[in-house]
Amino acid sequence: MCLAIPARVVQINEQSLGLVELGGVVREASFMLLPDALVGDYVLLHAGYALQKVDEAEAEETLRLLAEMAEAGRAEA
Amino acid sequence: MARRNVAGTSKILLAHGSGGRLSHELVAKEFVPPWANPILDQLNDSAVFALSRDGSGPRLAFTTDSYVVKPLFFKGGDIGRLAVCGTVNDLAMVGARPLYLSASFVIEEGLSLATMRTVVQSMRQAAAEAGVQIVTGDTKVVEGGAADELFVNTAGLGLVPPGVEIGGDRARVGDAIILSGSIGDHGIAVLSQREGLEFEAPVASDVAPLSGLVAAMLAASTNVHVLRDPTRGGLATSLNEIAQQSRVGIQIDEPKIPVRDGVWGACEMLGFDPLYVANEGKLVAIVGPEDGEKVLTAMRGTRYGEEAAIIGEVVAEPEGKVLMKTTIGGTRIVHMLVGEMLPRIC
């Protein structure tokens, strides 16, 4: 029930408001729920708020696992 | 209090104007029956008819469209350019060479003269690019609050070359489906400036006159069966219209459909599907399979067809439906747009 998308933090001001970018699209976002976000982080954006940082190491790990499955799939074929 | 659902409503809803199923039903139920005639029944982008009573001799294409876009000015264009290109394209979609336009303005009292002048200049430039002349028009001014600044209507006349037979009912099993470029640019460019949904999108409207592109395609092949510009309702709606009119199935390949990153990003943020977002400078062509590559090459040599791609083919089953092979290799049905697209959080 939740469209949240990974967007890159472009700017944060002292009022916990800032800008995020996805595919070149820049939008305002609130960081009230994620005060330790930093410019350059990827965050999950939902209804105009950053909810959580994307753990890039975990993302890479998942992709690595998926790539292994792709290889295994090719080997089977 | 009687229960009302949308189909049983006694009022016109915004959804009736969004180009999807409700719009189609409105036309089919409310407009066509009282006015019925064989030319109207064509229900293509333009009406095509011969001047002489026996049907011989030159054929004219005739069309009209009203432009109510808000905001009036957006990245890549404005209501003026849209008004010229939209009508030029409706003529081009039946294979006509566009010649003359009319332009009617309904202006809200208080609109700045500078704004109006910009729109008029924009129309001049677009007309010059498309090779058409604006030859007649009308102006009305209404009280403040009645017209949302400016509405423009254009009607267009063009000449259909002999032997050119292009229509929504002419797709045949085995035909190639060619898209002239990326989808969703116009809808997202306009949306990105609307109040309440503001964001900077690096996407400009693709609004452009396609008569040159069509001329190049028709010069390359006599097997262009269908042309359609996917405006309101997007590519999905146009393909569904064609599948129904031609009584064929359509199969497309999601990875082959070009979508700019910015359009993709904006759609992801709002929960939109690019397949349903309006385009104003693109066409989809259905071409005999023997000429698919030839037409593609001709398109890629033109200004507005550089990114043309073959995205699918016409099949026999399921009749009247559009199927899409997804990026991960699954299959789904692509329906016509229902109502308007609204931003979602779910």
Place this chain on the structure above:
Amino acid sequence: MVRYVQEFHDAAAARGLTAAIERITSRSVNLMEVCGTHTVAIFRHGIRQLLPPPLSMLSGPGCPVCVTTNADIDKAIALAEQPGVTLATFGDMMKVPGSYQSLQQVKADGSDVRVVYSPRDAVCMARDNPQRPVIFFAVGFETTVPTIAASLLEAEALGLKNFYLISVHKLIPPAMRALLEAGEVSIDGFICPGHVSVVIGSQPYKFIPQQYGVPCVITGFEPLDVLQGIEMLLRQIADGRAEVEIQYRRGVRPEGNPLARELVSRVFEETDAGWRGLGRIPSSGLKLRPEYKRFDAEETFAINPPPTKEHEGCLCGDILRGVKTPPDCPLFAGACTPESPVGPCMVSSEGTCAGWYQYGSR
């Protein structure tokens, strides 16, 4: 390439996962995706076609639009119909029919109903128009609730006197418990909602394997996430394990987002709530705490909604519990279509019936 999204659409990896899924599926298995956004993802990417026949995906009650009762929609409509008031809502709720009409129809009739993308937009509307009451229709599960709590705190900090909300928020774990208790349909595993879990973490689902022996995998929403989540569930089943695992590791921490939860509990408290299809579930909803009652639209505006009516023949309730599928409903694709919906399952963008209708079933 849009990062952390498009890589999760890779066709070769999808083939590898579906091959793995086929290998581990030996007998008939029912997996339930709780979250409506998962239902949409499954339809949109044509995932059903890629799954072997003994594997059934059931859709659960995780569509906050679908589980909002007619009574609650009627209240929002009654609020919107008051003169001089602006009702702000997420787009998702516009077309959902209440007992008599939808917000979209109320808007066509002249009421000031506005679609917003963020609850912050509603607060800004109130700030910019101090003379005009702005009421926010607060729908959503645990993913969305923190954003509304944050907006309300911002309205409080700004000293706004014209911002209100009507809360019909609902909580997922109690609904999952109610489903298991009802025992109407055999569920061999849960695909748990990835973004709800971003907020609540993995702890709240632990009772499911512990008390009911049902495996859970917290799953993301890109097509490869869904396939991997399914594969992880099947592996638990094949191994005879029942745990809460996290597939969506790039988004979900086991502890969730504690600050988000803290802001929520500052503003809201649990309450019993009525769910379409599931009836009344204790402690499954949220209401404003007494110290925030001045923001409660129902406390401030005396509304008199018409008597609630349910739509005869509508099987949304059964569909939301996974007991029936859309083709079982006599109204499906006949009297009930997306343009003329009878129940919310057909109109919600992630309603099960809308999914079947728009994207086609297997």
